[in-house]
């Protein structure tokens with residue numbers, strides 16, 4: 544008869560004293576290790592909708608959809624597809640909100656009954672539209688983040704300083720809406736890069 548090795552013998556005795564290494568899932572809820580890095584979750588408050596996480600995700604588990612409704616409301620839906628995520632943590636590592644916009648959790652449970660309806664999580668971020676062409680520029684929180692990051696340099700970009708003033712609620716909307724001559728006054732508007740270039744070149 545082959546005798547067990549000493550290491551195997553030690554493990555067998557330890558298991559006898561401490562109990563089995565495996566958990567009794569699904570009968571008992573499994574508790575992951577405190578350092579387990581599981582499914583990442585968006586934080587709607589902290590995320591600024593910059594899309595850096597979408598750029599780096601190696602499996603395309605993050606996507607977005609920009610929506611503008613008939614009433615002029617606009618928002619960006621950030622989507623995390625939980626069924627294809629590989630928990631690599633790249634999204635958290637590059638998150639410009641200090642890794643707080645999306646963070647790995649201890650959630651490891653990925654089973655669901657309806658894959659189409661349950662295999663993704665979403666958050667909504669308010670979008671800023673160009674005041675000339677009406678196309679999305681960026682999320683409002685992202686413009687705020689950039690303005691705060693570059694400090695007084697934000698005053699070299701009307702898009703940045705006007706969004707900042709609007710956030711602070713110290714902008715007179717009557718003055719802005721009165722500026723409709725499609726000439727020089729268009730420069731003092733929140734514009735996308737294409738309209739900013741057009742406005743600057745045609746009114747200089």
Ligand code: SF4
Pocket residue numbers: 583599600601602603604605623627628629630631632633634635
């Ligand atoms: S953990 Fe990795 S695979 Fe999952 S969403 Fe983040 S970057 Fe993509």
Ligand code: SF4
Pocket residue numbers: 589590591592593594595596597621634637638639640643644645
């Ligand atoms: S702030 Fe972070 S979580 Fe939000 S879109 Fe940017 S990188 Fe992704």
